[in-house]
Amino acid sequence: MKVKNSNKRRLEKKIFERIRILCFNRHNKCVVCGSDKILQAGHLIPSKSSTTLRYDLRNIFTQCRNCNLIHRYNQAPYFLWYIKTFGIQAFENLVYLSKIKKKYSTKDLEKLLQELTIEVNNLKMKL
Numbered sequence: 001m002k003v004k005n006s007n008k009r010r011l012e013k014k015i016f017e018r019i020r021i022l023c024f025n026r027h028n029k030c031v032v033c034g035s036d037k038i039l040q041a042g043h044l045i046p047s048k049s050s051t052t053l054r055y056d057l058r059n060i061f062t063q064c065r066n067c068n069l070i071h072r073y074n075q076a077p078y079f080l081w082y083i084k085t086f087g088i089q090a091f092e093n094l095v096y097l098s099k100i101k102k103k104y105s106t107k108d109l110e111k112l113l114q115e116l117t118i119e120v121n122n123l124k125m126k127l
Contacts, residue, residue: 011109015055016041018116023060025123030064031085032077042068044082050098055112059094 023041030039042063045053053059063071063078071078083091104112 008104008106008109011106011113015109015113015116018113018120019055019057019060021120022057022116022123023062027062029062030067031061031081032063032067032071035064035066038065039063040065040068042071042078044078045094045098046072051104052097052100052102053094054104056097058090 020041024039028039029036039062041060043050043053044059044061047054050059061082067078079091082094
C-alpha cells in the first residue's frame with residue numbers, strides 16, 4: 001500500500017510541476033495584485049475542497065504568495081478577478097464542478113501527466 005501511495009505522490013508532484021509551468025506561462029504576474037514576487041500557482045476553488053478541480057487549469061492561476069495566502073480568508077479579490085476575466089457563467093460552472101467528488105487512480109494521474117507533458121513540450125517548441 002505504501003508503494004502505491006508513494007507512486008501517487010510522485011505523480012502528483014510531477015503533475016503540479018507541469019501545471020506551474022503552464023500557469024506561469026499564461027500569466028507572469030499575480031492575477032490579483034500584479035506583483036511578480038514569489039509567484040505560486042493558486043487554486044481559485046481550493047483543491048482540498050474540490051478534488052475534481054485539483055488539476056484543472058481553469059481553476060489554477062498565477063498568484064503571489066501574499067494573495068494566495070490571503071485567498072484562504074478573503075476569496076473576494078480572486079473571485080472578482082476571475083468573473084471579470086472569464087464571466088459569471090464560467091465561475092458558476094467551476095462552482096458546480098467543485099461539488100463533484102473525484103478520486104484519481106494511478107492510471108488517471110499517469111494519463112494526466114502524459115497530457116500535461118505534451119502541453120509543456122509544445123509550449124517549449126513555441127518559445
